[in-house]
Amino acid sequence: MEPFQYHDGQLHAEKVPVAELARRFGTPLYVYSRAMLEAQYRAFADAFGDHPHQVCYAVKANSNLAVLNVLARLGAGFDIVSEGELERVLRAGGDPAKVVFSGVGKTASEMATALRAGIHCFNVESAAELEVLNRTAGELGLRAPVSIRVNPDVDAQTHPYISTGLKDNKFGVDIAVAPALYRHAATLAHIEILGVDCHIGSQLTTLAPFEDAAGRVMALIDTLRQDGITLRHVDLGGGLGVRYRDENPSSPGDYVRALLQQVPADLAVHIEPGRAIAANAGLFVTEVLYLKPADHKNFAIIDGAMNDMIRPSLYDAWQDIVPVAPRSSASQVWDVVGPVCETGDFLGKDRELALEPGDLLAMRSAGAYGFVMASNYNTRNRPAEVMVDGDRAHVVRARETYEDQLRLESLLP
Numbered sequence: 001m002e003p004f005q006y007h008d009g010q011l012h013a014e015k016v017p018v019a020e021l022a023r024r025f026g027t028p029l030y031v032y033s034r035a036m037l038e039a040q041y042r043a044f045a046d047a048f049g050d051h052p053h054q055v056c057y058a059v060k061a062n063s064n065l066a067v068l069n070v071l072a073r074l075g076a077g078f079d080i081v082s083e084g085e086l087e088r089v090l091r092a093g094g095d096p097a098k099v100v101f102s103g104v105g106k107t108a109s110e111m112a113t114a115l116r117a118g119i120h121c122f123n124v125e126s127a128a129e130l131e132v133l134n135r136t137a138g139e140l141g142l143r144a145p146v147s148i149r150v151n152p153d154v155d156a157q158t159h160p161y162i163s164t165g166l167k168d169n170k171f172g173v174d175i176a177v178a179p180a181l182y183r184h185a186a187t188l189a190h191i192e193i194l195g196v197d198c199h200i201g202s203q204l205t206t207l208a209p210f211e212d213a214a215g216r217v218m219a220l221i222d223t224l225r226q227d228g229i230t231l232r233h234v235d236l237g238g239g240l241g242v243r244y245r246d247e248n249p250s251s252p253g254d255y256v257r258a259l260l261q262q263v264p265a266d267l268a269v270h271i272e273p274g275r276a277i278a279a280n281a282g283l284f285v286t287e288v289l290y291l292k293p294a295d296h297k298n299f300a301i302i303d304g305a306m307n308d309m310i311r312p313s314l315y316d317a318w319q320d321i322v323p324v325a326p327r328s329s330a331s332q333v334w335d336v337v338g339p340v341c342e343t344g345d346f347l348g349k350d351r352e353l354a355l356e357p358g359d360l361l362a363m364r365s366a367g368a369y370g371f372v373m374a375s376n377y378n379t380r381n382r383p384a385e386v387m388v389d390g391d392r393a394h395v396v397r398a399r400e401t402y403e404d405q406l407r408l409e410s411l412l413p
């Protein structure tokens with residue numbers, strides 16, 4: 001489905017004109033589509049058919065409480081990487097028994113909170129972490145359910161900052177040494193071995209690296225079985241890409257079916273998609289403040305900036321920028337930039353647009369790694385977030401105020 005379409009010359013979010021949202025809630029503004037979030041979640045979940053599974057939405061992609069709640073209502077599990085994300089999942093009505101906890105730097109205190117909450121599984125990323133988890137669970141008189149994140153050393157062929165399954169990356173345990181760590185884990189009194197996991201990177205557009213990784217993880221499972229260690233689930237991580245420009249990523253259904261090819265029918269499969277659920281369920285809406293044409297370059301200065309949406313600045317990521325109400329006048333080529341005092345503050349370069357000051361622009365595919373990566377750089381208030389549901393729009397995060405920003409600061413006595 002495509003939740004953001006033009007009707008009568010106006011971009012709509014589901015049934016609501018985006019211009020109306022901008023008028024009501026101001027800009028810069030994040031706009032999410034409930035229907036798209038649900039459709040993408042279901043595309044993953046339904047493809048499993050009868051195969052035992054859990055889709056654990058990667059909270060980091062978009063952790064707004066309303067987003068989590070919409071998914072929780074569909075039965076989603078959640079992949080968290082901090083105590084803060086656990087807090088969000090619980091407040092959004094998520095089931096702790098469907099939560100997996102990833103991340104290389106879990107603190108003992110975070111582990112204790114997650115153990116008390118009764119999460120499904122810790123995705124353990126190192127031998128040292130396993131020791132701390134065993135001790136922490138012991139102190140609470142509990143056993144910690146674990147999976148060991150293995151690094152299958154496959155090249156995900158994506159941006160180096162978001163490639164995670166290579167030997168050089170900080171994530172997981174070398175798959176070659178994993179059997180020894182599992183044998184050790186089996187001797188620990190407060191550890192219960194449940195599964196194995198991997199996550200090889202993000203924004204992958206082909207299935208081959210996923211299949212490759214899954215094959216290597218299945219071989220590990222066979223080795224472990226020979227050692228008398230039987231696993232109950234395999235978690236194959238997230239990472240399925242989306243179309244930002246001209247990519248042709250596999251569909252969630254094809255992706256799930258490709259994974260299932262590698263896994264026996266009785267072994268439960270977990271996945272941790274984030275971007276593929278949220279990215280194309282979101283728009284980032286801004287207003288053109290000034291046009292600054294020059295001989296060699298035209299700048300369109302908008303009210304949104306790198307602090308609101310950092311992907312272009314950080315990864316040189318390309319995301320489509322479209323007019324909310326297209327003009328019929330001649331277009332020109334613009335660099336679309338924000339008010340932040342950095343040359344790297346751009347949302348898009350060399351974009352062909354017909355623009356006037358006061359026009360609204362919408363950046364597409366902004367539902368994942370958008371608001372969650374926003375900052376207050378330049379003491380800018382972070383944008384409001386709105387979720388559209390059919391013909392209704394709900395504020396799911398109010399626009400920040402200076403009071404919100406300054407509340408925690410104080411002067412010297």
Ligand code: LLP
Binds near residue numbers: 238
């Ligand atoms: N599971 C683990 C353990 C992860 O580290 C990640 C993402 C995911 C699941 C979800 O991956 P996804 O399905 O969303 O690709 N900020 C970057 C993306 C960083 C992804 C980090 N890990 C961006 O804007 O492209």
